[in-house]
Amino acid sequence: xxTNLRNIAIENSDTIVQMWLEKIDSLKGEEFRFSTSDELFxxxxxxxxxxxxxxxxxxGSLIEVxxxxxxxxxxxxxxxxxxxxxxxxRRVTIDYILSNSDQxxxxxxxxxxxxxxxxxxxxxxxLINEYTGSWEHILSIQRIALQELSAPLIPVTDGITIMPLxxxxxxxxxxxxxxxxxxxxxxxxxxxxxxxxxxxxVVDTMVAHHIIQAAEAVRLIGSNCILVGIRPEIAQTIVxxxxxxxxxxxxxxxxxxFITALEMTNRKVINLKPMEDGIEEMxxxxxxx
Amino acid sequence: MxxxxxxxxxxxxxxxxxxxxxxxxxxxxxxxxxxxxxxxTAVSELARNIYLYAEEGQIxxxxxxxxxxxxxxxxxxxxxxxxxxxxxxxxxxFTTSGGLGAGLPGVKRLMDxxxxxxxxxxxxxxxxxxxxx
Numbered sequence: 001x002x003t004n005l006r007n008i009a010i011e012n013s014d015t016i017v018q019m020w021l022e023k024i025d026s027l028k029g030e031e032f033r034f035s036t037s038d039e040l041f042x043x044x045x046x047x048x049x050x051x052x053x054x055x056x057x058x059x060g061s062l063i064e065v066x067x068x069x070x071x072x073x074x075x076x077x078x079x080x081x082x083x084x085x086x087x088x089x090r091r092v093t094i095d096y097i098l099s100n101s102d103q104x105x106x107x108x109x110x111x112x113x114x115x116x117x118x119x120x121x122x123x124x125x126x127l128i129n130e131y132t133g134s135w136e137h138i139l140s141i142q143r144i145a146l147q148e149l150s151a152p153l154i155p156v157t158d159g160i161t162i163m164p165l166x167x168x169x170x171x172x173x174x175x176x177x178x179x180x181x182x183x184x185x186x187x188x189x190x191x192x193x194x195x196x197x198x199x200x201x202v203v204d205t206m207v208a209h210h211i212i213q214a215a216e217a218v219r220l221i222g223s224n225c226i227l228v229g230i231r232p233e234i235a236q237t238i239v240x241x242x243x244x245x246x247x248x249x250x251x252x253x254x255x256x257x258f259i260t261a262l263e264m265t266n267r268k269v270i271n272l273k274p275m276e277d278g279i280e281e282m283x284x285x286x287x288x289x
Numbered sequence: 290m291x292x293x294x295x296x297x298x299x300x301x302x303x304x305x306x307x308x309x310x311x312x313x314x315x316x317x318x319x320x321x322x323x324x325x326x327x328x329x330t331a332v333s334e335l336a337r338n339i340y341l342y343a344e345e346g347q348i349x350x351x352x353x354x355x356x357x358x359x360x361x362x363x364x365x366x367x368x369x370x371x372x373x374x375x376x377x378x379x380x381x382x383f384t385t386s387g388g389l390g391a392g393l394p395g396v397k398r399l400m401d402x403x404x405x406x407x408x409x410x411x412x413x414x415x416x417x418x419x420x421x422x
Contacts, residue, residue: 168305170301170302170304170305171301201308201312201329202308202326202329202330202333203330204330204333204334204337204392205334205337205388205389205390205391205392205395206333206337206388208389209388209389212389232323233322233323233325233326233327234326236323236326236327237323237326237327237330237399240327240330240395240398240399241330241334241391241392241395241398241399242381242391242394242395242398243389243391243395
């Protein structure tokens with residue numbers, strides 16, 4: 001019975017393919033508004049239906065399916081194209097087999113349903129696996145990339161280190177900030193650490209709490225923390241929230257914070273040549289000629 | 290009246306999506322930058338409370354329009370353990386999680402209207418409104 005049905009499907013594959021292609025074309029208008037040329041869409045459809053038939057002919061071999069799904073993933077086609085396409089194939093094939101056989105009783109009906117399901121299900125299964133596998137892979141790569149960006153520590157001069165923070169701070173990141181800060185202070189032998197929060201979108205009680213804790217920990221190992229880059233609106237929300245930052249020296253910009261840090265380490269920035277004198281000298285020399 | 294838009298809070302990253310939706314709506318309503326930051330911070334506090342104490346709940350936003358002014362309503366609903374003593378949690382510095390204890394009183398100061406209802410074992414509902422000035 002099973003092989004019999006398979007033979008019917010394979011023998012009439014041209015008709016089924018034709019019916020399927022007509023239907024999938026209407027799907028494109030409704031659901032797939034992604035930008036692909038009609039030619040590419042048609043070629044891929046043909047390849048898709050060939051892959052399905054190869055799998056049926058080879059009694060469920062999935063090698064072609066894997067190659068095809070890899071291609072679709074690289075093209076960036078949505079998963080819904082594949083699932084809808086296969087559901088459509090199932091419907092078309094069942095319709096075709098039923099409409100072309102004289103024997104229509106319950107047994108035959110359920111036999112057709114079962115065998116078509118057996119052809120289609122493994123393909124859907126395999127394709128969804130490939131797709132989700134690729135998503136998970138991307139997700140884990142991005143997570144690692146994000147972690148690398150999360151809490152950098154930059155030693156600028158002897159004794160002064162800067163930690164620029166950009167983006168949302170969650171519990172995981174707060175932990176990293178603390179660890180990197182303490183490791184870095186010991187490693188670079190920093191006297192002053194500047195924490196720059198210019199790029200932090202929201203400072204709520206949790207973020208403030210973590211920053212205060214980090215600063216306190218830095219103080220315990222004998223260094224000083226300066227919080228810089230507090231934007232005016234952030235300053236207002238901190239006041240509204242009633243967060244007490246009096247124990248933490250703050251400066252509006254990284255530049256001011258850096259100057260303070262230099263003062264704390266008994267240094268300052270000077271111009272090697274006084275600027276105005278230089279210009280006057282130049283003018284004098286021109287006049288002299 | 291526009292329909293509510295809600296964000297479910299189940300994990301820590303949902304706080305970020307609630308916050309982003311809040312900021313987006315505040316921006317669309319043309320709140321000032323400071324008020325945008327206030328609303329975003331309030332949403333962040335409310336969402337974090339849900340995440341920390343109730344584990345599951347949602348934050349809903351609604352645009353309010355009366356005859357003479359417009360505003361944004363932010364409400365937080367959860368089915369968590371509830372709060373035994375509301376006056377206690379509204380005090381600055383009270384915390385059960387080792388935080389700063391500035392969350393709820395802070396939200397009250399950040400927003401214009403604040404209403405909290407809670408029943409032990411049933412859950413907590415907080416309604417807040419910020420009006421455009």
